[in-house]
Amino acid sequence: MSQTPQAVVSIRDFAPSDAANVSALFRAVYGDRYVYPDVYLPSMIHHNNEQQLWQSSVACVDGAIVGHAVLWRHPDTPDCAELALNVVHPSARGLGIATILGRHLCQLAGKQGLRCVTIKQVSSHGQSQRLAQTLGFHTVGLLLDYVASPFASTGRESIVLGCLPLQASPLPALSWPPACRDWIAPMERHFGTQPAVPAAQGPAIVVASQEQRIEVSLNQPSAAHLSEVARMPTGRLIYVKLALDRRAPAAMQELHRAGFAYAGVAPRFGRGWYGLMQRGYEEQELELCCPVSRALHQGSLRAALA
Numbered sequence: 001m002s003q004t005p006q007a008v009v010s011i012r013d014f015a016p017s018d019a020a021n022v023s024a025l026f027r028a029v030y031g032d033r034y035v036y037p038d039v040y041l042p043s044m045i046h047h048n049n050e051q052q053l054w055q056s057s058v059a060c061v062d063g064a065i066v067g068h069a070v071l072w073r074h075p076d077t078p079d080c081a082e083l084a085l086n087v088v089h090p091s092a093r094g095l096g097i098a099t100i101l102g103r104h105l106c107q108l109a110g111k112q113g114l115r116c117v118t119i120k121q122v123s124s125h126g127q128s129q130r131l132a133q134t135l136g137f138h139t140v141g142l143l144l145d146y147v148a149s150p151f152a153s154t155g156r157e158s159i160v161l162g163c164l165p166l167q168a169s170p171l172p173a174l175s176w177p178p179a180c181r182d183w184i185a186p187m188e189r190h191f192g193t194q195p196a197v198p199a200a201q202g203p204a205i206v207v208a209s210q211e212q213r214i215e216v217s218l219n220q221p222s223a224a225h226l227s228e229v230a231r232m233p234t235g236r237l238i239y240v241k242l243a244l245d246r247r248a249p250a251a252m253q254e255l256h257r258a259g260f261a262y263a264g265v266a267p268r269f270g271r272g273w274y275g276l277m278q279r280g281y282e283e284q285e286l287e288l289c290c291p292v293s294r295a296l297h298q299g300s301l302r303a304a305l306a
Contacts, residue, residue: 007061009095011104014056019045021065022058029087035147039085055081057104059088059097066092069101071109071117077269079115083164086131098127102135110166116267121160124151129160129289137162138190141264142288142296144281145237147211156212158286160293163267165191171265171273172196172244177253180262182295187265199243200270217274218242221251230258237281241266241274248275261303264296 014022019042026039038044048054052073059067069086083105088097109117119137121128132139141161149155163169170192176184202219209215214236216229221242232238240255242248244265252262255277263276283301288294 007092007095009067009092009097009100010060011057011100012060014049014054014058016046016050018056018058018065019043022056022068025065025068025089026085026087028089030150033148033150035150036085054085055105055108056085057101057108059092059101061092061095067097067101069098069105071105077267079269079271080267081109081114081117083117083119083135086128098131099134102131106135106164106166113167115165115167115271116169117164117166118267119162119164120146121162122150123158123160123286123288123293124149126287126289132160132162133289135164137164138187139264139290139292140187141266141276142293142300143239143263143276144261144278144284144300146213146239156282158281158284160288160290161264161266163191168192169267169271169273170194172246172248174244174246174249176249179256179299180249183262183264183292183299186292196244196246199245200268200272202243212237214238216240218251221247226251226254230255230260234259235280238279239263240277241268242277243268244273244275252277256303259303261300262296263300264292 022045023039023042026034049056055071057069058065066089070084071081072084073081083102086098106117119132121132139160140163143159145156146159147157149157171188173193174196204220205225206217218225229240242251252275260277260279263278266274266276268274286297288297
């Protein structure tokens with residue numbers, strides 16, 4: 001497809017007949033390396049939209065699909081959605097399609113009454129970080145070695161986690177250790193704070209395995225659970241989410257002493273927040289576009305050397 005200055009981009013909702021063309025679009029851009037295998041199965045693209053796990057929109061030029069993005073609804077945070085699977089055909093780059101799709105879906109999320117939209121930006125892909133900034137996202141986390149690289153056959157990618165608040169989502173006012181001030185202070189300015197309250201109930205501990213990651217959620221972090229997590233295999237890539245309440249800074253400091261690095265925060269269902277920590281990543285140089293992600297990265301390097 002040839003690109004011309006007169007190209008007109010139209011945005012519309014996904015239709016079931018689009019599934020094969022959307023799948024072909026991902027293969028044209030990423031070959032066989034894309035992180036989420038569902039995109040290679042048109043039937044799964046259709047299924048995820050039919051079940052409203054994804055809410056896809058497509059961008060068209062001259063009737064052909066040249067762009068795609070979704071609001072991804074995760075069951076554990078039904079009041080939020082993730083802006084994801086944003087892809088643009090090489091022939092249509094330079095038309096602002098990723099931005100147009102992103103704005104369209106963020107506006108749609110607002111109309112649906114969602115609390116916020118999150119986005120995962122590949123750290124080696126400066127364009128994804130600039131897109132998030134253009135759309136108004138604020139950096140809230142840095143997840144090191146999070147996924148296999150979609151751009152190369154080897155290596156892993158670190159992810160900058162962004163959040164766009166659509167409703168008031170203040171952070172709990174907590175006594176963070178001095179080592180956290182460089183990254184938590186900008187977040188407190190963007191999102192505001194409110195007095196800390198006990199975290200909403202949930203399973204005390206949840207453990208899941210995703211690709212090479214071990215993910216641990218601590219909704220009611222007890223001394224026994226913290227001790228267990230601290231003793232998990234040091235050679236494994238481990239991400240921990242702790243419900244943010246007045247007990248959280250002390251719990252996170254305990255994990256920090258066990259070699260975990262601070263990784264920021266993430267939205268939690270019910271207008272709450274999680275604190276993020278990680279261990280088992282490789283020390284690496286990253287090209288990061290905002291002070292918050294750079295501060296989190298510097299903290300991770302210090303933790304790796306400790």
